[in-house]
Amino acid sequence: MVNTLRHDDANAAEFRDGLVETLLEKKMITSPLVERAFRTVPRHLFVAEGTPLDVTYSVDNSVAIKRGPDGVIISSTSAAYIQARMIEQAELAEGMSVLEIGSGGYNAALLAEVVGPEGRVVSVDIDPEVTDRARELLDATGYGNRVTVVQADAENPLPGLDEPFDAILVTVGAWDLAPAWLEHLSANGRIVVPLRMNGITRAIAFRRQGDHLVSTSAEVAGFVPMQGAGAYDERVFLLPDRNGHHVKLRFEGEVPQDMSLLDGVLATERTEVWSGVTIKHGVSFADLHLWFAAFLPGFCKLAVDEGTDMAAERKGWFPFGVVRGGSFAYLAVRPVPEGGGVEFGARAYGVHGEDAAAAMVEQIQAWDRQGRDREPVFAYWPEGSRRPEFGNSTAVLVKTHGLATISWSPTADAADDQGALHNPER
Incomplete structure (x- = not known):
């Protein structure tokens, strides 16, 4: 249902600018395109009606969109800081195409602002209530003709999306990378995914390196877990x-x-x-x-x-x-x-x-x-990729469709290590 709450425009804009200044100061926003998007899109019109402006425009508050029968949040508008960081991690530019997995409306509107009128944004969610709400809010805020909202389980290939995307942003906690995502990703594209690794999540930006993926950045994050075929229960x-x-x-x-x-x-x-x-x-x-x-x-x-x-x-x-x-x-x-x-x-x-x-x-x-004061390097090795022997500084996590590795080696990435240390999840 559309949020009909209308705060005073000047008041909302003041809160929005304050959020952006904080994100800039903390270097969570680092590019002019992302700054412009956050200054433009009215976040308060995408959250639940009655949500106070100070909560809506705080740096680290997520806002629930939908709860399950047990009261657990199953869909939310993510905290502003992680939305900013993940968009920056994707290294988007005007004219690019983006696939968002996990819909809500606000993040898709931000993506539409970043890639501009010549860009392409497709937002997918498994829950028809969530996609209906996202469409309605995007229409109400002027982004309906710039974002295509699709109701589907993104664990499977999405019909009608023949052109690969320059970037994929996954906005739900994923235990694994679905092969369908890699099929939709262009050869030089980036996928940013909150990957769950034995209970700990990092929002990781991956790029292709030969037959596997290697991280370019990672952020501490927490997300509601994925539903559908890609769900994985504790x-x-x-x-x-x-x-x-x-x-x-x-x-x-x-x-x-x-x-x-x-x-x-x-x-x-x-x-x-x-x-x-x-x-x-x-x-x-x-x-x-x-x-x-x-x-x-x-x-x-x-x-x-x-x-x-x-x-x-x-x-x-x-x-x-x-x-x-x-x-x-x-x-x-x-x-x-x-x-x-x-x-x-x-x-x-x-x-x-x-x-x-x-x-x-x-x-x-x-x-x-x-490991202290060393940035870990993450890699993902899909089924069928040529996997080396992994060194003692590399942990190997067995997933459904491949392997995830975490390396603290100071001199080599995960692909160059020798030896083996395995910590299977299954």
Whole structure:
């Protein structure tokens, strides 16, 4: 349904310009074409009616479009910062053609502004309610004749789109790259996709290199998961505590054998192991999470009910864990003296909790030695591509239609490594 809310134009424009200035200051927008698009398209006319302007035009707020029966968001207008970064990652120019997978209207309007009147934008979504809404909003805001909206499962080739696209932007969390996407991508095109890698997502810009794809940039991001044939569900295990509350262990990769060994684990005494690795306040360590997903067998993400002991200490831990037999550990931090930041470590439950914590700490130390302050290189190897032997600094994630690799090698990309280290997801 069209958003009929009409804020005062000058007021909305003021908020919009403020958003753009912040995106420019933080270098999330770096090109004049993207700046112009964000200054032009009225984001407030694409979000849910009644959404306050300060929420609509904030840098890092996504806004729900549709929720499932359980209340979980299944479609949203993404946060402005990641929309800006993904459009910049695609390296678009006027006159280019763009395929957007995952519709909503606003991002497609931005793309139409960037590629201009001579460009081509096609936006696809599996949900007819979402595509109907997108068409209506694009028509209402003057972009209906510049964006073609298609209702289809983009996991399959899209009929009638014979000309390849210069860029493809996937705006939903994807566990794999569908072969159909690569069929629609031109030889020199870029595909930007929020790729889920063992529970950790990066919005990665890929270009072709021979028979495979290599990353040109990557951004930390979170997206609603893909629906349809490309969906991939987590497996969730509940650990009850003595009061009937639960700790949830969420696995996207391989699940350790015999999870029943964890029965009653929360009743055991908690143990701790510390790494000696520190970080200053305000410095991102998102690549440590990616390192865990790549190299830590038994890696999982955690969620906890209010009322559990873990919830009470929430400020000192992060939702990343590891299972070892009948024990599990999770990432934790503690202050270092004189306000110099925090030290990484692991807290654990179970008879062999110290071993589980030590396994996590070992990877914290490995990241500190080999991955910290190095930009990882991502590659994707479709089925049928010629795959080399991968080196010890490369993690290999097995997907449905190919392999994804993550390399922290300082001197070679993923295609040049020797040796092998595999961490299959299936």
